[in-house]
Amino acid sequence: MRAARDAALPGAVARALPLLDPAARPAEPDVAHGYLDLLDGAADAATGATQRLMLSRALPVVYDRWWRPAWGRVLKGPLGGGMRDEHRIARLLLGLTPGDGVLDVACGPGSFTREFAHVVGDAGLAVGIDVSATMLARAVAETAPGTVAYVRGDAVALPFRDASFDAVCCFAALHLFADPDLALDHMTRVLTPGGRIAILTSCRLRSAAGRAAGDLAGAQSGMRVFGPDEIVEGLERRGYAEVRQRIAGLAQFVGGRLAA
Numbered sequence: 001m002r003a004a005r006d007a008a009l010p011g012a013v014a015r016a017l018p019l020l021d022p023a024a025r026p027a028e029p030d031v032a033h034g035y036l037d038l039l040d041g042a043a044d045a046a047t048g049a050t051q052r053l054m055l056s057r058a059l060p061v062v063y064d065r066w067w068r069p070a071w072g073r074v075l076k077g078p079l080g081g082g083m084r085d086e087h088r089i090a091r092l093l094l095g096l097t098p099g100d101g102v103l104d105v106a107c108g109p110g111s112f113t114r115e116f117a118h119v120v121g122d123a124g125l126a127v128g129i130d131v132s133a134t135m136l137a138r139a140v141a142e143t144a145p146g147t148v149a150y151v152r153g154d155a156v157a158l159p160f161r162d163a164s165f166d167a168v169c170c171f172a173a174l175h176l177f178a179d180p181d182l183a184l185d186h187m188t189r190v191l192t193p194g195g196r197i198a199i200l201t202s203c204r205l206r207s208a209a210g211r212a213a214g215d216l217a218g219a220q221s222g223m224r225v226f227g228p229d230e231i232v233e234g235l236e237r238r239g240y241a242e243v244r245q246r247i248a249g250l251a252q253f254v255g256g257r258l259a260a
C-alpha cells in the first residue's frame, strides 16, 4: 500500500523517502506544492530580520538575479569572485561524481541544488531542504520536474537517516540558523564516512575592531558572524580531515572530508 503511494510521488521525492529518518517519515507525504512538506503547514519561524526576508513572497522572486549576487559582493568584497566562482568552489569542495547522493542544506530557490542534480545524474540524487515555503515554491518552479527532491524542513534537526549522503553543501545560511553547532552535528551525522562537506558563511576580521563590528552587524541583522577559525576548528573537532578554508572579505568557504 505504502509502496504504491510512494511510487505515485514526483520521481526524486519518491527516491528521497527511504532516506528519511523513520521518525520523520509521514504516513501520508504532503507534496501538494511540489516539495515534501515535513513542517506540516506550520508557519515559518524567523531567527531575525534577514531570515524574515527569506520567508517573504518578494525576496525569492529577485533572489537569484539581484539579491544573492549583490550580497555576495558586499560580503566577499570586490576581489571575492561572483556567483560563477561560488558554484566552482562548491563543485571543487564537494567533488561530486555521477551516482552520488547530495544534500543542499538551506537550498533557497535551488540554483546550487539544480547544478548538483545535473552532475550526479539520474543514477544519483540531489535533495534540497529549506524551511521557507516561498523559497521552495520558487525552487520547484525553476526545476525540471522530478530531477530534485525538495523538502521543507529544519536544518537544525535534519530529518534524514545517519550516513545517507555522500556530500552536504550549506551555502549562505549557517549564520541564519538558531543553533549552527547543532546544524553542523546533523550535517555530519547524515554524511557517509569519507563524505564531503562545503560551507559558505560569515567571517569576522581578526582584529578587536573587526570583532566589535561583527558583533554589531550580527545584532542588527540577526545573523551570526563566525570567527575566522571557528568553522575550521568545528569541522576538525567533528572528525573531518583535509579541511580547507578560503576567506574572502567577510565570508569564508570551508570544506572537508569526513574520516572514513
Ligand SMILES: C[S@@+](CC[C@H](N)C(=O)[O-])C[C@H]1O[C@@H](n2cnc3c(N)ncnc32)[C@H](O)[C@@H]1O
Pocket: 051, 054, 055, 068, 105, 106, 107, 108, 109, 112, 129, 130, 131, 132, 135, 153, 154, 155, 156, 170, 171, 172, 173, 176, 177, 178
Ligand atoms: C541566503 S539563502 C541561501 C540559499 C542558497 N543556499 C544560496 O547559497 O543561494 C538562506 C536560506 O536559508 C534558509 N534557512 C534559514 N534557516 C533555516 C533552517 N533552520 N532550516 C532550513 N533552512 C533555513 C532560508 O529560508 C533561506 O532560503
